[in-house]
Amino acid sequence: VDTTVVIVGAGPTGLTLANMLQHNDIPCVVLERRSREFVENRHRAGIVDARVRRMYQDWGLADVLGGPPDDGILEFRVDGEAHLVDHATLSGGQYGWLCPQQVLVRGLIARFLAGGGDLRFETADVTPHELTGDRVRVTGTDPSGVTTTFTAPYLAGCDGTRGASRASLPAGAVATYTFDHEVSWLTILATAPPPPHPLLAVSEHGYAAQFYRGPKASRYYLQCRPEDEPADWPAERVWPQLRMRLGDDALPDGPITEIGRVDMRSEVCEPMSYGRLFLAGDAAHVMTPMGGKGMNLAVLDAETLAVAISAAVRDGDESGLRAYSATCLERAWRYQEFSRWMLEMLHDAGDASRVGPFRRRLARTRLAALFTDSTAARVFGEMMAGAS
Ligand code: FAS
Numbered sequence: 076v077d078t079t080v081v082i083v084g085a086g087p088t089g090l091t092l093a094n095m096l097q098h099n100d101i102p103c104v105v106l107e108r109r110s111r112e113f114v115e116n117r118h119r120a121g122i123v124d125a126r127v128r129r130m131y132q133d134w135g136l137a138d139v140l141g142g143p144p145d146d147g148i149l150e151f152r153v154d155g156e157a158h159l160v161d162h163a164t165l166s167g168g169q170y171g172w173l174c175p176q177q178v179l180v181r182g183l184i185a186r187f188l189a190g191g192g193d194l195r196f197e198t199a200d201v202t203p204h205e206l207t208g209d210r211v212r213v214t215g216t217d218p219s220g221v222t223t224t225f226t227a228p229y230l231a232g233c234d235g236t237r238g239a240s241r242a243s244l245p246a247g248a249v250a251t252y253t254f255d256h257e258v259s260w261l262t263i264l265a266t267a268p269p270p271p272h273p274l275l276a277v278s279e280h281g282y283a284a285q286f287y288r289g290p291k292a293s294r295y296y297l298q299c300r301p302e303d304e305p306a307d308w309p310a311e312r313v314w315p316q317l318r319m320r321l322g323d324d325a326l327p328d329g330p331i332t333e334i335g336r337v338d339m340r341s342e343v344c345e346p347m348s349y350g351r352l353f354l355a356g357d358a359a360h361v362m363t364p365m366g367g368k369g370m371n372l373a374v375l376d377a378e379t380l381a382v383a384i385s386a387a388v389r390d391g392d393e394s395g396l397r398a399y400s401a402t403c404l405e406r407a408w409r410y411q412e413f414s415r416w417m418l419e420m421l422h423d424a425g426d427a428s429r430v431g432p433f434r435r436r437l438a439r440t441r442l443a444a445l446f447t448d449s450t451a452a453r454v455f456g457e458m459m460a461g462a463s
Contacts, residue, residue: 076104076223076224076225076226077225077226077227078102078103078104078193078225078226078227079096079101079102079103079227079228079229079384079388080092080096080101080102080103080104080227080228080229080230080231080384081103081104081106081211081213081225081227081229081230081231082103082104082105082106082231082233083105083106083201083203083213083230083231083232083233083234083238083239083240084105084106084107084232084233084234084235084238084240084356084358085105085107085109085114085180085184085194085196085233086114086117086180086233086234086235086356086357086373087120087176087179087180087183087356087370087373087374087377088233088355088356088357088358088373088374088376088377089105089107089231089233089234089355089356089377090105090180090183090184090187091183091374091377091378091381092231092233092355092377092380092381093105093183093187093192093194094134094136094139094183094186094187094190094192095134095136095377095378095381096381096384096385097187097190097192098134098135098136099381099385099389101384101385101388103192103193103227103231104193104194104195104225104227105187105192105193105194105195106195106198106201106213106215106225107194107195107196107197107198108197108198108199108201108234109196109197110196110197111184111196114180114184114196115177115180115181115184116177117176117177117180118175118176118177118264118288118294118333119176119177119369119370120175120176120364120367120369120370120371121173121174121175121176121286121287121288121294121367122145122171122172122173122174122273122286122367122371123140123171123172123174123179123370123371124171124367124368124371124459124460124461125163125166125169125170125171125460125461126169126371126375126460126461126462127171127371127374127375127461128140128170128171128172130374130375130378134378136183136186138182138186139179139182139183139185139186140172140174140178140179140182141174141175141178141179141181141182142172142173142174142175142178142287142289143172143173144170144171144172144173145163145170145171145172145173146163146170146272147161147162147163147164147166147169147170147171147459148160148161148162148163148272149162149272149273149275149459150270150271150272150273150274150275151275151276151277151442151445151446152274152275152276152277152278152321152322153276153277153278153424153442154277154278154279154322155278155322158445158446159272160445160446160452160455160456161456162455162456162459162460163456163460164456165452165453165455165456165457165459166453166456166457166459166460167456169456169460169461171459171460171461173287175288175289176370179370195215195217197217197218198215198216198217199215199216199217199218200214200215200216200222201213201214201215201234201239202214202215202239202243203230203232203239203240203243203352204243206230206243206244206349206350206351206352207349207350207351208350208351209228209351210226210227210228210351211226211227211228211229211230211350211351211352212224212225212226213225213226213227213230228351229351229353229384229387230351230352230353231353231355231380232352232353232354232355232358232359233355233356233358233377234358235356235357235358236342236357236358236361238358240352240354240358241344241354241358243352244349244352245349248349249344249345249346249349250344250345251342251343251344251345252342252343252344252345253340253341253342254340254341254342254415255338255339255340256339256340256341256363256415256418257301257339258282258298258338258339258363258418258422259298259299259300259301259303259336259337259338259339260282260296260297260298260299260336260337260339260364261295261296261297261299261303261305261308261313261334261335261336262294262295262296262333262334262335262336262337262364263294263295263296263297263313263331263333263334264288264292264293264294264331264332264333264334265292265293265295265328265329265330265331265332266291266292266329266330266332267291267292267293267327267328267329268291268293268327268329269285269286269287269288269289269290269291269292269293270285270286270287270293273285273286273287273367274286274321275421276320276321276322277421277424277425277442278319278320278322278425279425279426279427280316280319280320280425280426281297281298281299281320281425281426282296282297282298282320282421282422282425283295283296283297283298283316283317283320283321284296285317285321286367292332293329295313295317296337296364297313297316297317297320298422298425298426299336301338303336304336305334305335305336308334310328310331313331313334314326314328337363337364339363339365339418340361340363341360341361341362341363341411341414341415342360342361343359343360343404343407343408343411344358344359344360345400345404346400346401346404347359347376347399347400347403347404348396348399348400353380353396353399355373355376355377355380355403356372356373356374356376356377357369357373359376359403359407360372360407360411362410362411362414363414363418365414365417365418365421366410366413366414366417366418366458366459368410368413368414368461371410371461372406372407372410375403375406375461376403376407379395379399379402379403380399382395383395383396383398383399384396406462409458409462410462413458416441419438419441420438420441420442420445421438421442422438423435423437423438424438424439424441424442
């Protein structure tokens with residue numbers, strides 16, 4: 076199959092890129108190893124920030140966003156005391172969307188297929204070859220066992236951190252920067268009423284949070300020990316802890332539909348391109364869920380790459396492709412710094428045993444500034460809206 080762009084991975088990044096290329100009449104093929112049913116039910120992110128909402132609108136893709144608008148208000152509960160921060164107003168009226176990741180993925184798939192897009196689920200053993208010639212060659216095997224060869228001038232690696240794209244890079248082609256934040260969370264999905272606003276709670280008992288994940292669903296984060304396993308946390312232990320840390324004895328509960336542990340670690344791969352391969356989204360950088368930026372940062376890479384490939388194909392102008400890595404990395408490091416700033420603030424301000432009294436006071440000072448210092452609050456609002 077000869078095309079213009081081969082995209083590996085049908086997550087938010089690959090599907091956003093595919094829809095944008097389709098919008099610009101640039102042929103592409105998407106190769107996804109999982110089934111449609113699997114990718115459409117992978118619950119992860121929950122908020123599309125204002126910058127990304129505008130991006131989808133600009134590309135005529137606003138209809139892929141399901142769910143209600145985000146009113147832009149976060150509730151910080153510090154030792155049981157509530158502080159509402161209206162980051163939408165602080166950012167000059169920029170509003171995001173409460174769009175769970177699986178809802179966005181469903182919308183992007185439907186839109187791409189409705190436009191006649193070539194999206195091949197359950198493609199096994201995707202293997203990129205010849206990354207540095209004029210054309211890349213990628214092989215993949217369909218469910219009937221037939222192996223197909225795809226050739227194209229451009230290859231987009233949108234297949235996450237453990238995908239085939241990263242694995243196809245020769246040793247030394249990229250440097251990988253990783254960081255262990257030494258924080259672990261239980262990540263819990265439950266059929267329980269979502270909070271009126273995202274709720275982030277700081278207390279001496281450890282961090283906890285609750286987010287919208289649908290009209291009858293909530294996502295909870297509960298700081299735990301790194302050695303804790305989900306099996307150590309049955310419902311009769313989870314709910315009292317959540318009530319205590321969220322400071323709400325009347326917190327409604329419900330069936331826990333998913334529980335896991337996420338160890339907070341970050342990763343950035345430099346550069347984000349090699350020959351004809353362009354890494355995008357989690358294939359190039361991983362963020363913690365703190366600040367809700369991982370998916371938002373990922374799809375901004377897709378837009379940068381769509382614009383760059385379009386200029387190269389239409390006008391022979393490859394300057395965007397040459398600048399792709401630097402453009403995306405500048406943004407990725409800003410998002411990593413914001414997420415780390417927030418993670419430190421909300422964890423060091425809580426459990427004193429973690430970092431000692433001096434850093435605890437620093438974190439408390441950072442939190443207090445968020446509620447009292449208009450400059451600090453505005454900077455926070457701008458980052459919550461998403462930096463371009
Ligand atoms: P993805 O990993 O989503 O998609 C990659 C795709 O490539 C997958 O469909 C995979 O099946 C496919 N693939 C992999 N290897 C392949 C191969 N060899 N061949 C073909 N296909 C292959 N972000 C937020 O903004 N807010 C949050 O609250 C949040 N919470 C999270 C909670 C958890 C538990 C996790 C794990 C992540 C969370 N994230 C959150 C981050 C997450 O949303 C990612 O940023 C987002 O999925 C990135 O999208 P993609 O880059 O498309 O990668």
